[in-house]
Amino acid sequence: MTRDELKAYIESNFVGRMTLLESGKVEPMYEIKADDLIEVATKLRDDLELKFDFLCNMGGVDTRERLEVIYNIASTSKLHRLDFKVILGYDSPAVESICPVWPGANWYEREMYELYGIDILNHNDLRPLLLPEDWDQGHPMRKDWDAPDFVRMPEL
Amino acid sequence: MGKLRTEEFQVNMGPQHPSTHGVCRLLLTMDGEKVVDVVPHVGYLHRSIEKICENRTYAMCIPVLDRFEYVTAMSCNYVFALAAEKLAEMEVPERAEYLRVIMLELNRIASHLIFYGTTAMDVGALTPFLYGLRERELIVDLFEMTCGQRLTYNYIRVGGVSRDIPKEFVPKCREAVKIIGEKLSDYEGILNENPIWIARMKGIGLTDPQKAIAWGVSGPVLRAAGVKHDLRKDDPYSIYNKFDFDVAIRWNGDCYDRYLVRLDEIRQSLKIITQALDGLPEGDVRAKVKAKFKPPAGEVYVRIENSRGEMGVHLVSDGSTKPLRVKTRGGSFNQLQYLPEIVRGKGYLIADLVAIFATFDIILPEVDR
Amino acid sequence: MGLIKKVPVYTENIPGGALVATSLEQVLNFGRAKSLWYLLFGTACCAIELMCTGASRYDFDRLGMIYRATPRQADLILTAGTITKKMAPRLRKLYDQMAEPRYVIAMGGCTINGGPFYYDSYSVEKGIDHIIPVDIYIPGCPPRPESLMEGCIHLQEVIRKQKLSDWQEK
Ligand code: SF4
Numbered sequence: 120m121t122r123d124e125l126k127a128y129i130e131s132n133f134v135g136r137m138t139l140l141e142s143g144k145v146e147p148m149y150e151i152k153a154d155d156l157i158e159v160a161t162k163l164r165d166d167l168e169l170k171f172d173f174l175c176n177m178g179g180v181d182t183r184e185r186l187e188v189i190y191n192i193a194s195t196s197k198l199h200r201l202d203f204k205v206i207l208g209y210d211s212p213a214v215e216s217i218c219p220v221w222p223g224a225n226w227y228e229r230e231m232y233e234l235y236g237i238d239i240l241n242h243n244d245l246r247p248l249l250l251p252e253d254w255d256q257g258h259p260m261r262k263d264w265d266a267p268d269f270v271r272m273p274e275l
Numbered sequence: 276m277g278k279l280r281t282e283e284f285q286v287n288m289g290p291q292h293p294s295t296h297g298v299c300r301l302l303l304t305m306d307g308e309k310v311v312d313v314v315p316h317v318g319y320l321h322r323s324i325e326k327i328c329e330n331r332t333y334a335m336c337i338p339v340l341d342r343f344e345y346v347t348a349m350s351c352n353y354v355f356a357l358a359a360e361k362l363a364e365m366e367v368p369e370r371a372e373y374l375r376v377i378m379l380e381l382n383r384i385a386s387h388l389i390f391y392g393t394t395a396m397d398v399g400a401l402t403p404f405l406y407g408l409r410e411r412e413l414i415v416d417l418f419e420m421t422c423g424q425r426l427t428y429n430y431i432r433v434g435g436v437s438r439d440i441p442k443e444f445v446p447k448c449r450e451a452v453k454i455i456g457e458k459l460s461d462y463e464g465i466l467n468e469n470p471i472w473i474a475r476m477k478g479i480g481l482t483d484p485q486k487a488i489a490w491g492v493s494g495p496v497l498r499a500a501g502v503k504h505d506l507r508k509d510d511p512y513s514i515y516n517k518f519d520f521d522v523a524i525r526w527n528g529d530c531y532d533r534y535l536v537r538l539d540e541i542r543q544s545l546k547i548i549t550q551a552l553d554g555l556p557e558g559d560v561r562a563k564v565k566a567k568f569k570p571p572a573g574e575v576y577v578r579i580e581n582s583r584g585e586m587g588v589h590l591v592s593d594g595s596t597k598p599l600r601v602k603t604r605g606g607s608f609n610q611l612q613y614l615p616e617i618v619r620g621k622g623y624l625i626a627d628l629v630a631i632f633a634t635f636d637i638i639l640p641e642v643d644r
Numbered sequence: 645m646g647l648i649k650k651v652p653v654y655t656e657n658i659p660g661g662a663l664v665a666t667s668l669e670q671v672l673n674f675g676r677a678k679s680l681w682y683l684l685f686g687t688a689c690c691a692i693e694l695m696c697t698g699a700s701r702y703d704f705d706r707l708g709m710i711y712r713a714t715p716r717q718a719d720l721i722l723t724a725g726t727i728t729k730k731m732a733p734r735l736r737k738l739y740d741q742m743a744e745p746r747y748v749i750a751m752g753g754c755t756i757n758g759g760p761f762y763y764d765s766y767s768v769e770k771g772i773d774h775i776i777p778v779d780i781y782i783p784g785c786p787p788r789p790e791s792l793m794e795g796c797i798h799l800q801e802v803i804r805k806q807k808l809s810d811w812q813e814k
Contacts, residue, residue, distance in 0.1 A: 142591075145361055145575045174491050175578060176587050176604035189589055189602065191576040195488055195502065198509045202576055202589075223491030226612045249318035249643055250767065251730040259766040260326060268770070272330055272763035290734055293684045293713045297691070298731060319731045320687055323765045330764045339760060345689035389692070392699075408699035415696075426692055426786050640688060 120168070120199050122147070128168060129201075133159065137203060149203040153214055156205055160220045163192065163201070170194045171201060174221035177228075179235035180204075181262045186212045186237060192221075213238035234260040283311060288625070290319045296393065297639030299611070301628070309622045313615050320643040328601040333359050333433055333568050336601065341427035343603055344641045346389055349375075349382040350581045352431035355601070357512060358577045358590040359433045362570035368559040371435035372514045377448070377551045378418070378430060379513075379579075380544040384455065385414045386582035387537045391462060394534065394633040398475050403465060410458055413451040420444055433568060435561030445552055452545050452552075459541060466534075476531035480631035482617055484528065490616065491609035494584025496635055499536045500528030506580035517554070518547045533634040540582075567596050583607050583636055605641030669808045676719065676745060677800040683718035684711040685738065688725030690752040690786040697789040707796055715741040720799070721776075722792075726754040726761060727769045739776045747803070749795055750778045753785045760785060 120128065126147055129137055136159050137149040151159050163171045175191040186207045193200040205214050216239045217224045228239045229248040236258035239245060247254065256266050289300035298319035304312040324343050328336045340355050341348040353375060360367060392407030415425050421440050422430040430437050466472045482492070484500040497504055505522040507515040523539035525532035572594035578587035584606020591600040614635065618628060651674050653666040686694055698704045698711060712718045715738045727735055739746070750772055753759025761768040772778065779802060782795040 142572065142574050144571075144573050145364070148574060172488050173493075175585060176576065176589055176602060178589065178600075178602040180591055180600045180602070182591075182593070182599060189574075189576075191578075191587065191589060191604075193510075193578075195504050195509075200510065200576075200578075202574075221491070222489050223609050223612060226608065247318070249321040251318070256766075259323065262329075264766075266766060269766055270763050290731065291685055291715075291738055298687045319728060319734070320726060321728055321730065321767050322688075322726050322761050323767045326766060327761065327764045342689055342760065345692060389695075393695075405700045408696060409701065412696070412701045425696075425788065426689055 120197060122199070125169075125199050125201065132166070133162075140204070143202065146200075146202060149201070151203050151205055153205050153207065156215050156217065157220065160190075160217055164220055168197075169199075169201075170197050172196070174217075174223050174227075175200070177217075177224060177231075179231045179237050179260065181235065181260065183262050185209065186235060188214050188231065188237060190217070207237065211238065212236070213240055215240050216242040218242065234258055236261065281307065286625075288628075290316075293397075296633070296637060299637070299639050299642070301632075303625065303628070305625075308624055310618055310625060310628055311620065313618045313628065315611050315614060317611065317639065317642050320639045322640075322644065324644045325601055325603060328598060330597065332596045333570070333598065336598065337432060338427065338429045340601075340603070341429055342640065343644060344581065344583070344586065344605055344638070345426055346638055347382045347386045347582050348426065348428050349378045349431060350579060350586055351603075352428060353379060353513075354577060354579050354581075354586050354588050355590070356431050356433045357579070358575055358588045359568070359570055361575050361577055362573055362590060362592055363433075363568070365434060365562055365564075367435055367562055369514075369556050370439075370558040371560045371562075373551050373555050374436050374440060374560060375431055376513055376515065376518075377548055377555075378421075378428075378436075380547045380551070381414050381417060381448075383582045384541050384544050385411050387541050388414075390537055390582075390633075390636050391534075394630075394636075395466065395472075397629050397633040398472065400466070400469075400472070403462065406458070406462060406465070410455050413454060417444065417448055417451060420447070432561065432564075434564040435559070437561075439560045445555070448548065448552060452548055455541070456545050459538065463538060473531065475626070475630050476534060476634070477529060478527075479530045479623065479627050480533075480617055480634065482528040482613075486616065487528075487613060490613040492584070492606075492613050493609070494580065494582070494606045495523075495536045495540065496533055496584065496606075496610055498523060499525045499532040501526040506578060506585060510578065512577070512579055515547075518550045520544075520546050530630050530634040533636075537582075537636075569594060569596055578604070581606060583638070583641065584610065586641075603644055605644075607635075607637040607639070607641040610635045611637050611642050669806070672808070673804050673806050676806075677803040679708045679710075680720045680747070680796065680799070680803075681710050681712045681718050682720040682722050683715050683738065683742070684713050685721055685735075686724040687727065687731060688754065690724035690754070693786040693789060693792065694722060694724040694751070697792050702789040702793065704793070704796075707793065707800075709796060715739075716743065718742055719745065720747045720749065722749045722751050723755045723772055724751045726759070727772050727775070728767050729769055730767070732769045732772075732775050735772065736775050745806075747780075747799055748772075748776055748778045749780045749782060749799060751782050751792060751795070752787055753783060756781050756783060 171192040180187040290298040300316040302314040340351040388407040388411040392404035395403035574591040576589040587604040589602040758770040
């Protein structure tokens, strides 16, 4: 499907479940509610017109106002691509693990859990992935994170 | 006589191990000689590149991202520049696009030559390493001529490329293409029919296409399993649709096929470079970019076909001079994640695991960032 | 008789051969300097340049430098690449496993002070010299093979000037 066809298809088939966001001017960006995530994702994967079978990328974003989880998915047979996100607040952010839909999400979620402190529900293995085993300084990718030996680049 | 009592034990492979291509720790559970399970431990090269990019201007991000995947640093430059250009809806001069394609393909060949050398070395043959790196030097010379660096180029910038190529580039490049094309048959002659190589490679590390897709595996590993998926054709970026080339593909999904796919890809890349050199137009190499480059607020994900699969950047801008978030994606991340799936319970030996790891062509900076 | 030319010696012909007198220090230092086996320790980008230096065009072997995969057989550790906080204890361990005399070359900006990852990085060790003692620093990002070789030649000179008494104190 071309981008416009895809947009129209999503608008008619996911009424109220995927809302187009303003930030996706260049490429459409949708929002999915956190408690609806697994169902919508499964539908995106299994819909015969969409067949989004490939999770390209996912990760957390700290916008200074809220936390977000972005998902970039693609289809290897239909050759189209889609972005969506789940918006979370700062207090006890949590999303459902998306591994049952796309198993490749496993490490992305582990990474998000340790770097952003976004809790992943129903994930089978949340060991630290990238940080040292004895890390105790919090979630370094948060914008307000600081540590004694963290040197900021001086403004030029 | 009673049965010998056996028990499983654990072996650490890495983080400092010559065949883990960097610093990856594989925790192996062994039953005698056989690998029962493997758990990769990563993060030994986690350099917080994403955090650094959030505190740099767009122009300053590019040299940092060079280090994200240093074997094909041009691709990292390119994917970031592409994302920023897409956000700012910027046009790039045609000559710059041609130069970018030439550099990207040269870099792909350089990366596959390293693959050829190191894989053979991991499996026990030293000569291919010397051969592969010898030809790689020709390409490195070309890069050095254009941007003064051998490894971390900072050449492809937002809006074009940093400078035009020198006069002697085109003849030198044609010569390098010719030499590499000739040497390819040497490479194949040394390994393709070699009985030891075949015994170590054929039928080892079988991947299943459906599962591989679900795990996010891409690039040559996926193509060796019979999935014709190449972003240069499927989701064309830059000017790849102007060139005539084939997608290298094999069907068995074992180590041997992954090796063959990469050699075929070198051939296709040479073909693209020749066409790009023939069609190289005159003109500017950089669009006008303001000193304080500020793309409008928004976000975009772009992806390109790198030598290790899909490389992508999700770029979020808040309209200031610095990006709000740069989320990078490298092929190796998913490949390494998928590795235990194909090893677990298959009864491979450690030596097979080395071959699988090498032909997956995993490098750790892409995993750890 | 290459050795005789390179090491200060006293020679005198005696019936049936020659009498050679030199100091043990000279002989040991000569041996150490000319066969530096380095540990294959590459973590990041600099490792690619290290590989190139070892390969066809630059041919590291002619300096007597051959790679070893295990620290127990190595005299020299070339820290090619970024050392992160997670890797630092492992580097120390590798260094401790090497037999004395052992030498360290810090290759590249990262190992000198964090290099490009000095600012804004939460996980990179800012210089390896507070983990292990360093003999030679080679700046660059990455250093060219030529400068890597120059660094090694410098190290050889340092080794040639060593005193046996230096080792006794340790
Ligand atoms: S000094 Fe530069 S080239 Fe070397 S490891 Fe560090 S970033 Fe990479």
